[in-house]
Amino acid sequence: MIPPLMNTASRKQREIAAREELILDCAARLLGEVGYQGLSMDRVAEAVEYSKGTIYQHFDCKEDLLAGLCLRSSQDLYDLFSRAAGLDLSPRERLIAIAFAYQLFIRLHPLEFANMQTLKSATVREKTSAENRCAMQTIEAQVMNTLTQVVRDGVSSGDLTLPQGLTCEELIFCLWATQYGAASLGISGIPFADYGVPSIAGALQKFNNNLLDGLNWHPVSKEFDYAATQRYLEQQVFNAELRMLQDDAETRQRKSS
Amino acid sequence: MIPPLMNTASRKQREIAAREELILDCAARLLGEVGYQGLSMDRVAEAVEYSKGTIYQHFDCKEDLLAGLCLRSSQDLYDLFSRAAGLDLSPRERLIAIAFAYQLFIRLHPLEFANMQTLKSATVREKTSAENRCAMQTIEAQVMNTLTQVVRDGVSSGDLTLPQGLTCEELIFCLWATQYGAASLGISGIPFADYGVPSIAGALQKFNNNLLDGLNWHPVSKEFDYAATQRYLEQQVFNAELRMLQDDAETRQRKSS
């Protein structure tokens, strides 16, 4: 069957879309190889084997390209969140699963997370294209919605009674802030291990459990083995991802020795 | 009295120190005028009316200069923390005062806070001089110590019994992460107001109170009017700073109209 003539334009569009993915792939790889500082439009152009002018047909400016990377990372993060939020577990367990997924994402993609941080710094955000900004907002809204839904489930199932004046959204915002802040501080280079915090992930787990117990979110940790939930997440749900992390660590060790 | 000859070197040292302050002052002012992106060594040199070579005698590189700014901001923040921690209040109130001081600092110095975030991004941190890094670590240790001490006071006074396995340091780290994360998300441009969080500061206050109540940190909010503490902080302790904020807002409004 000969495709209709209309598809000629569509084919070109597909080619362009494919090249955009190629640019983003190369940029992501370069980010890992030469770091944020070393990433230049020249290098990207060289890596994709197109001229700089062509790159600029896809992205308005360097910030826009980085925003494209940020968008893909955000999508990956959202996918992990969705998996966590969709598990067949109690609302409180699912919230823990989301926190787990967040910390996992940051360990899997530390450079992308750092990039996301830089990109969100408002001054940079303004320079990105309207298209990218809009797509970003869509994902943010989806994430916020997925997270809030878990708290709402907790409330509607009767497991959680929100304290006077605190809304679902405010609670989620503060929980998010804790995870985000902990991750940011974690990659900031402040030697928290020297200050009595040997494991950030461990501190967060304990903190979360105490916080949710304090809110009297059932089942309370006295009534339920949340350590088993952690093990379930590690060994079953996110086993493949954790294995990848270990492989990476081993490869790095082999390289340095 | 003629000063001893030794002081000739000392006078020069003072001149150099004064010029370093001048450079930092100009850089801070430029940061406000042209933003992070627009801040260049050329502009700084022009503003201080010295050549670029002279700037480089004070700072190894651009990152080092920004680290100098970061150091001064950190000192300002530490001063605010110290004031809050030294108030004649109960440990729990003092912890609230510190959180208040943190959010106040970020509102007073949004650009410096953004700069601090960028500067801590590890890749940049490595390029700063050993001197600046060392001074930074000293302040960080002081901050961490001041914060932890308030929790320790709560424990030793019998107001707080830490739950099984959670240390002072871990609790402080997570509280810090929440404040830091909330501030970062606040300046990130994500429209949280549209997502049901009209006031980040308000959400944090409610969250903190619920968290500390959940930990059973006495006096619990049923037994004590913490809204009065907030008013005391606003109207007495940090009144001058809040007034400055209002004046700034009015000046900006007058400018735009």
Place this chain on the structure above:
DNA sequence: ACCTGAACACCGTTCAAGT
């Protein structure tokens, strides 16, 4: 119509030449 890469402006950094 699409792609190229030379050209431009700007920026961080250095260092030979001045005083």
Place this chain on the structure above:
DNA sequence: ACCTGAACACCGTTCAAGT
């Protein structure tokens, strides 16, 4: 001994010239 600013390498961005 101290300071200068021309010079260099690199980078983001543009656009006239190619195919």
